[in-house]
């Protein structure tokens with residue numbers, strides 16, 4: 001689309017760049033989903049049943065893990081991962097300063113203390129070169145979040161972990177099928193968590209998966225997963241709580257939905273890649289946009305296509321977040337399905353600033369804990385990223401094709417080429 005002086009943005013009554021009804025909802029549902037979900041519904045097993053068991057086996061095979069346990073959320077799988085790695089009361093766990101809240105609150109779930117690391121601007125991921133400085137004698141583990149679907153540099157993370165005898169939990173909740181040095185995420189750290197929430201690349205409504213290749217970690221995770229009652233995954237239940245446990249099991253209907261979607265996952269990943277490329281090509285030359293990139297050895301799954309506005313060039317460094325909100329509102333008016341994801345960086349969230357998880361200041365006030373500092377001046381890159389970003393998911397997902405990506409790009413271009421209309 002070329003710029004003409006007559007171009008009027010939709011916020012001022014001009015025509016929409018992306019007509020209503022263009023973007024189809026995620027995920028596509030077909031007869032495979034209907035058949036499998038209905039078969040589960042008509043069966044006699046609705047709690048953890050044959051579909052849940054098969055989902056574990058099929059997902060482990062798809063991802064290349066020895067073991068998998070299906071859960072009712074990705075957050076449950078993260079909590080299980082930390083406990084499998086022996087994280088306990090007062091221990092410190094290193095995590096990125098910008099992610100979904102539960103990448104860090106899963107640490108609080110077991111009375112452990114998150115220690116945040118600032119981002120690397122180009123990748124939007126935890127700066128792997130800043131991990132070592134965050135390690136203390138209390139550090140037990142690292143949560144490596146493959147944010148937006150771009151893998152963390154696991155070579156660097158695993159090297160630091162090895163030097164300091166730390167365990168690594170991969171938060172792969174957004175990163176199904178993403179690869180680092182040719183290996184799928186979730187197979188590189190000691191264990192990993194995936195989410196099957198509706199927004200994720202594999203949807204079962206809600207749900208998740210804990211994966212590992214280590215039998216010892218599997219046993220510890222399984223114990224937490226089901227009331228603390230499992231001694232080993234091979235033994236039958238005797239309804240005794242051997243340890244503190246939760247109820248994180250998945251149900252059969254959800255697992256049937258997940259299994260049906262899993263048969264289509266490779267196709268979905270190809271569609272995402274094609275659409276992300278079409279969007280990137282169509283966004284070339286749009287003023288004041290910073291496009292997301294991969295880096296050598298890392299293969300993105302394009303779960304979330306995250307753009308940054310160059311607020312310095314736009315003259316809005318001082319009010320970046322507020323001006324970004326106006327740009328996004330103008331794009332939404334054009335029919336572009338883009339949004340603002342995390343407006344708050346993790347350490348700025350109230351639970352961390354107040355240092356109060358379980359009341360009475362727990363776990364930070366616990367006698368096992370060492371004082372930690374959440375002064376926000378430590379995370380300038382995360383804050384800048386948060387203020388400058390916008391991201392999109394559904395327009396790039398199946399059943400949408402490259403033509404939807406190109407219309408989306410046209411809407412973004414229209415706003416950025418007429419930015420003087422956004423005030």
Ligand SMILES: *Cc1c(COP(=O)(O)O)cnc(C)c1O
Pocket residue numbers: 072073074075076099100102103145147171173174194195196197207208
């Ligand atoms: C979605 C998500 C989670 C949590 O998954 P749920 O299934 O919603 O519990 C954790 N971490 C990241 C990075 C996520 O995107």
